[in-house]
Amino acid sequence: MRAIILAAGLGLRLQLPPGEQFPKCLLQFDGVSLLERHLQMLETAGVTDVVLALGFQPGLVEAELKRINWPHPVEIVINPRFDLGSVLTVHTVADPLTRGGDVLLMDADVLYDERILNALVAGETVNRLLIDRDFEAGDEPVKLCLKDGVPVELRKQLAVNLEYDTIGESVGFFRFREETAQRFAQIVAGYIDSGRSNLPHEEAVRDLLLERSQVFDTADVTGAPWIEIDFPNDVVRARAEILPQLQPLVTVPR
Template identity: 30%
Template sequence: MITVILSAGVGRRLAPLTHNLPKALIEIGSRPLLGHMLHALRQYDLSEVVLVVGHQRELIEAAVNQGEGGLKLHLVHNQRYADSGSLYSLWLARQYLQEAFVFMDADLLFNPQILAGLQAQPDKSCLLVGPLTGDSGEEVKVYHHQGRVTAIGKNLQAEGALAGEALGIVKIAAPEVPLALELMAELVQANQQAEHEELSQALAQHQRLWVQDIGDLSWLEIDFPEDVIRARELVWPAIQQQLTAKASRPG
């Protein structure tokens, strides 16, 4: 199963940290965010990765050339990174999306155990959902009915039960790949600034997307400079504690 990491964006909300550095290379716990992701993917045998790059792509390309071994990496350049959305970046990687695939944002810090959830429902498309991390209006909320996603978006009030907050990690199972590609083409043709949440919403409208709950495993989407502080001081230590606890359990 191929994983697409969407790392083309400028990361304007993280300024000034992103003036000379792409957000995927912001360092947390002695590793850049992208390094944490690639290490986690290798741990869970998601070893073929498509990296969509744009803003300061040379720095990202140099980092991956020196980074995690054991991965098959493909680089895709989004030349329109400054005025296009994350769905356009995903669409540029479509030549690699002929089988089941995962896509994720590049501004995430997460416990690698979260990725096990992608294999829990092998024949169902799903998005990873955790407890709400705040109430700033930036949280992407997910509503569901009996596990099937009914709505996804920010500042959302919708029918169904609130499942929690979308992490920005989605798996498209093999049966949904043709539909996902068709929907992507329609959405990008209508608006090249569309974000990948619009694809998730479209799949939900076709009743083809499910919730995969991550439980209490720690994660954080890094949008603002204060999120970097929170990641370094709170979330990364929490992840380390969770991994240590798992390693110490018998069996």
Template identity: 50%
Template sequence: MRALILAAGRGKRLADSHDHPKCLLEFEGQSLLERHLLILTQLGVQDIAIAVGYKAEQVEQALDTLIFLPRPQTVCNADFNQGSIVSLWTLRDQLRAGGEIFLMDADVLYDYRLGQRLLQSPHRNCFLLDRHLEPGEEPVKLCLRNGVLVEFRKQVPTGLRYDIIGESVGFFRFSEEVAHRLADRCQDYMDQSRHEAPHEEAIRDLLLETPERFGVEDITGLPWIEIDFPEDIHQAQNIILPQLEPLKSSPLS
């Protein structure tokens, strides 16, 4: 199992209050990046690659300080102001390197049990679904009809029939075959100069091509939050963090 973490973005909506890569936001003395690495280590995942970009040197310095072994590989996306599809494309070699893949957004504070559910899922290609959906266009929605995923997007098409809707956590598990297909699809986006697209669009393409290949784990009730706005930091600190199961300290940190 290999984990790929998308951590290149600038976090423009946090710019007034935070001028560092979002993965370096700290909660009780631990950055989001350190929490990711601790959780992955506890899950037995040690092959880790991180797409960095905005102030990449700060992430490199943090990794030097944390001293996780083997040290996570970093791949730099110099075009971090473009869509996140570019960050995923920079990890194309890692997608094609063989074995199953965890794909993870870096800007999420979450409980260890989310990663555990993804690892233990019987679905080799798996999304995480939270049925507590915040209103508005910001959350990326997952829609199911008769137990089959039928949509994965911020904006759900008018008239789409579904019986379950929820929010995608932004963590995914892919089989070796689907990881290869995803790398190829990212290349298609680059060849078509669709550099502003979110990486979710490439994943959506694969889902809609072969929905029977994908499954979902319902993690409703487990604590997590994606940090996009200043108010998310407050909620993460005061509501989410107290609910998280304690993490074991890394023996090498």
């Protein structure tokens, strides 16, 4: 199983002063960067094949990797047009995405409990989505809608006449089987070829779900603490509300 962590963006919505911006995966909580948390929890879950998709200030992330001294090689892929949409970043990792085996596609700007990752990696080869039914309504969350257990929508804005029986927020982590990852890469390539490089990669995931060529299961992680960090208030909430609920990080014996 391979983990691809998307960490290329500028994080403009954090509203840091000019010249003080840095990749969001370097945000620290209780003295530990989001990147280090990702790597430690992946290793605990038995995932040591990791690809980092970088763009904005990659040298800072590489320096953090060196500081962490993670005992496994990390493949780094650079998206030089990180100012465009994340679908382009996914396109830059097409090779590791389609290299074989199950793939975890993970946003880097998420502070989360180990139960989230455990739900994603559990079991044999599978396509998997994560849903949190306890979410704040509004325009920002990416909603995952199911009907009879089948995904029928993955978007921030829902159609008025959409029929579903379950709704929640997508955690932003996806698991793809080998053949599904290959099909996803083809869809992403179609976005690039048609001039849609400025779109979020969730749009391509949505297309994959709605074409129904692959079967997905959904793990319900409602009750497990997590937060995607986009805005200054998200940082405040992460420190005050989410961090105290997290299980202590487990260090794998060397």
